[in-house]
Amino acid sequence: MSESSGGFENKVVLIVGGAGGMGEATTKEFAKKRAKVVIADVNVEKANSLAEELKKIGAQVLVVKCDVTRPEEIRDTIKTVLETFGKIDVLVYLTGISGPTAPVWEYPEDSWEKVMNVNLKGAFLFCKYVAPHMISRRYGKIVTVSSVAGKDPNPNMSAYDASKAGLIALTRCLALELAPYGINVNCVVPGLTRTPFLKDMSEEAIRRSASLIPLGRPAESSEIAKVIVFLASDDASFVTGASWNVTGGRCPY
Numbered sequence: 001m002s003e004s005s006g007g008f009e010n011k012v013v014l015i016v017g018g019a020g021g022m023g024e025a026t027t028k029e030f031a032k033k034r035a036k037v038v039i040a041d042v043n044v045e046k047a048n049s050l051a052e053e054l055k056k057i058g059a060q061v062l063v064v065k066c067d068v069t070r071p072e073e074i075r076d077t078i079k080t081v082l083e084t085f086g087k088i089d090v091l092v093y094l095t096g097i098s099g100p101t102a103p104v105w106e107y108p109e110d111s112w113e114k115v116m117n118v119n120l121k122g123a124f125l126f127c128k129y130v131a132p133h134m135i136s137r138r139y140g141k142i143v144t145v146s147s148v149a150g151k152d153p154n155p156n157m158s159a160y161d162a163s164k165a166g167l168i169a170l171t172r173c174l175a176l177e178l179a180p181y182g183i184n185v186n187c188v189v190p191g192l193t194r195t196p197f198l199k200d201m202s203e204e205a206i207r208r209s210a211s212l213i214p215l216g217r218p219a220e221s222s223e224i225a226k227v228i229v230f231l232a233s234d235d236a237s238f239v240t241g242a243s244w245n246v247t248g249g250r251c252p253y
Contacts, residue, residue: 008035012085013232014078016040016068016126017095019047021195022145025221026092029229031059036085040066040077041095068095068122069114078129090141090232091130093123099159101202112159119163120170127174131183140183141232144171145224146243148191152212152251154205168243175241184240186231191247192218214249 008030018027018039030037031054039047044065051061062084066077081088099115100108123144134140149157150164168187175185192198192209210218227246230236245251 008033008090008229008233010036011089012036012038012081012087013090013092014038014040014081014088014130015092015094016066016122017093019043019050020094021197022190022193022221022224023094024050025225026094026228027061028054029222029225030090030232031057031061033229034059035090036060036062038062038064038081038085040064042067068126069117071125074122074125075129078126078133082133087137088130088133089139090143091126092228092232093126093142093144095119095122096145096147096164096197097160098157098197101156101205103156104158107158115159116163116166119160120166123167124170127170127185131174131178134183135178135181138182140178140181141236142171142174142178142183142185143228143231144185144187145228146171146187146189148189148209148245148247148251151189151243151245151253154208156202157205171243172241179240184231184236186236186239186241187243188224188228188231189243189245189247189251190219190224191245191250193221193224194218195221209250212250213247217248219246219248 013030013035017023019041041047047063051063054061064077066073096119146167147164149161150168153161171187
């Protein structure tokens with residue numbers, strides 16, 4: 001299958017955070033499309049379990065341990081993928097943490113820094129080190145995953161809200177910079193989604209988020225994953241610099 005095709009056969013897809021709830025659904029969706037999938041995750045045990053499950057259905061899966069707060073591990077991850085498969089066609093950045101719940105004046109500085117490092121700086125570094133490879137090939141797809149909180153913030157989650165807003169801006173900036181090389185960069189903006197991530201949110205935050213969804217329910221991880229896969233495909237060849245709401249109607253801008 002040629003690179004101009006809308007499918008993923010022979011495409012190499014690097015999914016950062018590919019073993020988490022939304023990440024697992026995304027990894028499975030790409031595997032079903034016959035992509036060569038790389039799961040980069042700090043949770044190697046979960047990643048290996050998922051990889052074994054997918055290999056049973058004939059998927060090609062590589063697991064790489066990666067802590068996104070360590071730049072050297074990010075560089076090593078990209079090096080390993082290139083040494084194994086020779087290219088990276090798609091980068092998906094899914095890693096994220098919510099951090100503590102507290103008003104700005106009580107928010108711990110070390111927690112702020114950790115949330116920013118995982119949610120925003122990690123995405124910056126992966127894009128920084130993958131972009132030159134994609135530029136050299138004049139081909140590539142980058143999909144970041146933000147949150148509706150980046151457009152419509154939740155109170156008492158300042159670091160999370162700010163990091164997700166920053167990710168939308170980073171994506172837009174990178175899209176403009178990479179457009180001359182034929183590389184598409186887009187951001188998916190999920191609303192409340194049924195994932196283990198909900199355990200990190202307060203009951204008040206969950207109730208508030210659920211009450212704002214016109215469709216009246218949280219998303220399933222698979223619904224987010226299908227949008228990610230579309231934006232990573234050649235069917236979305238004229239889409240770049242976009243932030244796609246997958247929010248059930250919340251925050252329609």
